[in-house]
Amino acid sequence: MSHRICKVLVLVTIWLLSPFSFADIKHGLRDNDGRHMIPRGYVINTNDHAGAVDFNPEDYLRMVRMGANVQVIRLEMGKLSELGDNTFEPEYLARVKRATKLGREAGIKTVFKMTVYGATDFSWEELYLNKSNEQETYINAWKHIWEAFKDDDYVIGYDLVNEPRKKDMDISYDQLTRRYLIPLYEKIIDAAIPYSDNKQFLIQTIFMNKGDAINKNQYAEITKRIDRKNIIFAPHIYQEHLDYIAPTMERFDKESQLLGAPILIGEWGFPTLVTTDNSVKEQLNYIEFYIKTAEIFDEMGVGSIKAWFLGNRSYQNFLPGGPSTWAIFSDEQAIGTVERKYITDIIARPYPQLIAGDIKNFKFHFATRTLDLNITSDNAKGVSRIFVGADRHYPDGFTVYIGDDLIMSKSPIKAGLDVHHSTKNTQPSKVVWDKDRQQLIILSWPKNNAQINIKIKPGIYKEPDPAVKIGK
Structure with missing residues (x-):
């Protein structure tokens, strides 16, 4: 069967302070x-x-x-x-x-x-x-x-x-x-x-x-x-x-x-x-x-x-x-x-190219170089791809947070992804870095049919120092 591109109805909520809210998107x-x-x-x-x-x-x-x-x-x-x-x-x-x-x-x-x-x-x-x-x-x-x-x-x-x-x-x-x-x-x-x-x-x-x-x-x-x-x-x-x-x-x-x-x-x-x-x-x-x-x-x-x-x-x-x-x-x-x-x-700029499930909303924050993405996962639909453009936007490396389940980082001097945190039953090997295409490939999400927040931030993840308190 051919790759049919189906239409999605349009409905964007408007806030008083912003022409378009960071709410569920209906385009794409x-x-x-x-x-x-x-x-x-x-x-x-x-x-x-x-x-x-x-x-x-x-x-x-x-x-x-x-x-x-x-x-x-x-x-x-x-x-x-x-x-x-x-x-x-x-x-x-x-x-x-x-x-x-x-x-x-x-x-x-x-x-x-x-x-x-x-x-x-x-x-x-x-x-x-x-x-x-x-x-x-x-x-x-x-x-x-x-x-x-x-x-x-x-x-x-x-x-x-x-x-x-x-x-x-x-x-x-x-x-x-x-x-x-x-x-x-x-x-x-x-x-x-x-x-x-x-x-x-x-x-x-x-x-x-x-x-x-x-x-x-x-x-x-x-x-x-x-x-x-x-x-x-x-x-x-x-x-x-x-x-x-x-x-x-x-x-x-x-x-x-x-x-x-x-x-x-x-x-x-x-x-x-x-x-x-x-x-x-x-x-x-x-x-x-x-x-x-x-x-x-x-x-x-x-x-x-x-x-x-x-x-x-x-x-x-x-x-x-x-x-x-x-x-x-x-x-x-x-x-x-x-x-x-x-x-x-x-x-x-970084963005979700293809998501197995529904993209609820996303935004790349230029000032902080942070991609914030919310989805509803559906692993039955296949592989997901997120364009990162690491060579361009993250010469200092980047860290990806997939809900509370996975924390992984890509160092600019290493080939693959390093795992910093994974919960029980997650499979970090299902997240792959494609250097040639500058894409993050997710073979399956850690949780299926779930609301998941994905963040990509600049720099390599470091464990928080318990001696450091915010504001001090």
């Missing part, structure tokens, strides 16, 4: 074993402005070591469609297949995102109105992907329309969404179902025209439910204003309840100005709003995909501060290795 996805999965990863470009981009197995291992368990491959419609002067390019599909294969071999699942890049004579208005069968042409481009990956268990699903636009159409965003975008989504989904009825369909909202925004976020609201199954709400958030991060996520939360679909943030992270690489002040500003965004994601339990896993072979010029990029590496080449650590250390 489920695999076919019922394990609770938090998808996290990167947008993988097949090209940049200078040409084709193809990654190798070492790049995918770097993604894994930076916390990725999902990649979103950005497809070029111009290479998959017969629109205008375009023709289908089999060699392009072969490149996409290779990227998916490399992801699978590294343990990374795949989502495909259709963009209209390279599509000659493309018009959003013509796509919506469909006077000359433009929608069929669009669907035919998707069919190459659906046919190629219909039986691939590591392909989660399809982001159907990337950042749909309004442009010069004389219509409100709400009416455009209701009258045209939602029927288009339903038509595309209906065409996809015969290929595979267990894939997920990622839904975005209208990318608003320049000068239009809601809480300084350029994405319109969705106010009507999509009458189809297997929906994931995949909004984008590129927000540099601290005061607007939480309101935007609150709004997304309400829209996901309307859709009856979990949130997977399809893209996030305000673009980086070139000047930021040489300015501590600017980097500190980025750190502040990136951390704020990451903390809210984790408190809600939503998955998130960061743009882009690229170097700086090219830049954009649409911000008043000058040339900018979404690339997380600063190399002047497509495939970078020099991290913008003021960004990557936040993206690659």
Whole structure:
């Protein structure tokens, strides 16, 4: 049976002092074993402005070591469609297949995102109105992907329309969404179902025209439910204003309840100005709003995909501060290795990737470098994985506390885990450190069907000194 990713309903309790409480999360996805999965990863470009981009197995291992368990491959419609002067390019599909294969071999699942890049004579208005069968042409481009990956268990699903636009159409965003975008989504989904009825369909909202925004976020609201199954709400958030991060996520939360679909943030992270690489002040500003965004994601339990896993072979010029990029590496080449650590250390933070049972809540406390995770265990569902990123976050080693049952530590100068405390009938050998992937693997929890608190803290565990009293 394929790895079916089941939807989880959304319901987040709101406190007076905080937009999102540290309460039970209802986001995330489920695999076919019922394990609770938090998808996290990167947008993988097949090209940049200078040409084709193809990654190798070492790049995918770097993604894994930076916390990725999902990649979103950005497809070029111009290479998959017969629109205008375009023709289908089999060699392009072969490149996409290779990227998916490399992801699978590294343990990374795949989502495909259709963009209209390279599509000659493309018009959003013509796509919506469909006077000359433009929608069929669009669907035919998707069919190459659906046919190629219909039986691939590591392909989660399809982001159907990337950042749909309004442009010069004389219509409100709400009416455009209701009258045209939602029927288009339903038509595309209906065409996809015969290929595979267990894939997920990622839904975005209208990318608003320049000068239009809601809480300084350029994405319109969705106010009507999509009458189809297997929906994931995949909004984008590129927000540099601290005061607007939480309101935007609150709004997304309400829209996901309307859709009856979990949130997977399809893209996030305000673009980086070139000047930021040489300015501590600017980097500190980025750190502040990136951390704020990451903390809210984790408190809600939503998955998130960061743009882009690229170097700086090219830049954009649409911000008043000058040339900018979404690339997380600063190399002047497509495939970078020099991290913008003021960004990557936040993206690659510890988190529960896959839990046998239910994730109740979790949060990585940046100030103390502590991961606090609460779960309900279910060993019948299999193996659990927690991304730790020890080389990055714990060069001084780390200690893991699994309830009152186990205390284990990982020294930076030793290969495995040291056991400091274990209760009767526990099996410390069921907790394994995967150095290559920087993951803690739990083969089974010490207690089954139980509420368990897991903490990961910096440093090697030392027995408390009875002569030392707190406050003295």
